[in-house]
Amino acid sequence: MSLNKVMLIGNxxxxxxxxxxxxxxxxxxxxxxxxxxxRYRDRNGEMRENTEWHNIVAWRNSADxxxxxxxxGTQLYIEGRIRTRSWDDQTGxxxxxxxxLVDNLQLLGRKADNPxxxxxxxxxxxxxxxxxxPYSGSPAGQSYGPQSYQQPVQPQVQxxxxxxxxxxxxxxx
Numbered sequence: 001m002s003l004n005k006v007m008l009i010g011n012x013x014x015x016x017x018x019x020x021x022x023x024x025x026x027x028x029x030x031x032x033x034x035x036x037x038x039r040y041r042d043r044n045g046e047m048r049e050n051t052e053w054h055n056i057v058a059w060r061n062s063a064d065x066x067x068x069x070x071x072x073g074t075q076l077y078i079e080g081r082i083r084t085r086s087w088d089d090q091t092g093x094x095x096x097x098x099x100x101l102v103d104n105l106q107l108l109g110r111k112a113d114n115p116x117x118x119x120x121x122x123x124x125x126x127x128x129x130x131x132x133x134p135y136s137g138s139p140a141g142q143s144y145g146p147q148s149y150q151q152p153v154q155p156q157v158q159x160x161x162x163x164x165x166x167x168x169x170x171x172x173x
Contacts, residue, residue, distance in 0.1 A: 033054065055099045
């Protein structure tokens with residue numbers, strides 16, 4: 001058994017490049033970079049940041065959404081898989097690149113940042129657009145930024161009725 005799955009939330013580093021491939025029935029492919037930033041405190045209590053850059057590749061319907069709605073700075077949630085490719089450059093050296101192939105793409109962030117976020121559009125790699133109602137701003141309905149962290153709310157539990165108030169004939173078995 002094996003699993004190759006990636007989940008990222010980050011910001012687009014530059015405007016996507018969209019191409020049409022003639023040999024594969026005019027299939028559309030969009031490529032762009034996505035930055036994910038980890039924030040933590042070091043041993044001295046100072047805030048540190050570590051930013052990772054990911055090469056993202058979106059095909060067909062996901063590429064349509066990228067072409068229409070994604071630009072530099074757009075916040076995205078991406079599910080996909082890792083792929084490493086190799087090729088020989090002009091000097092004969094072997095080159096490698098690691099990419100994330102998009103399986104699912106969701107626009108996040110503020111409505112002003114994303115023109116499509118009013119409907120909460122997302123695009124699976126296979127199939128049409130999906131509308132997520134209501135738009136929550138993230139896959140789990142919570143914001144992941146450090147400035148928007150909220151303490152979890154403890155549910156209010158209603159006390160159960162005393163056992164002597166329940167008739168024995170009402171047992172469900």
